[in-house]
Amino acid sequence: MADWHGPSPSPIRAGLTCRCPRCGQGKMFDGYLTLAERCAVCGVALRERDSGDGPAVFVIFILGALVVPLALWVEVSMEPPYWVHGVVWTTVVIAGSLALLRPFKGVMVALQFRHGTPDQ
Template sequence: MADWHGTSPSPYSTGLAGRCPRCGEGKLFDGYLKVRPRCAACGLDFAFADSADGPAVFIMLIAGFLVLGLALYVEIAYEPPIWLHLAMWLPLAVIVCLALLRPMKGLAVSLQYANKAGQGRLDR
């Protein structure tokens, strides 16, 4: 356990593991994607955690590149019928997106904490 008054654990390891960004011990999620109200281990309030659509955008880019690249390769190499493409690539796209969603959201929240990100404000 890291001392949250001094050095914090890596935001990458805590985010990808779904752990508290301050102590690295408590769970970040309550369910699949819902962020807990606070850390059970150190009491950090997760009210700052608003990843918005950031993780979803990166996942669409990653999954789209991977699945589309494989589908194009299979089309050029084997020329299967369209129903086979649909049967192979739609489930793969869903699986890849669902597998990446929680770690990417955890990473976004953890990086928000590490970089002290907040709501944008205009100086007047």
């Protein structure tokens, strides 16, 4: 493994940009949600930092807290047919999940890298 002596980026910045939590340059992911085996720039092992179900929990809570009040507001103020709710909110939840999962996983992996995990 190559040594890295430069400064590490903030975990939030590294996570949101999906970059290596140690050097801030290499890619964190190899695919949409699969962690790269190692950082191509500094060589730090990344795959062993997997964050499990953590990112999904945050995404569920955030999207649920946004979508439920929005759906209620749309129903009360516009009274659309129910199929409109089905189409709109299904699309919003799927698109929102796909958009949020990767950066949230990035942030959680970077935070684990910075602060350690219980089993390491």
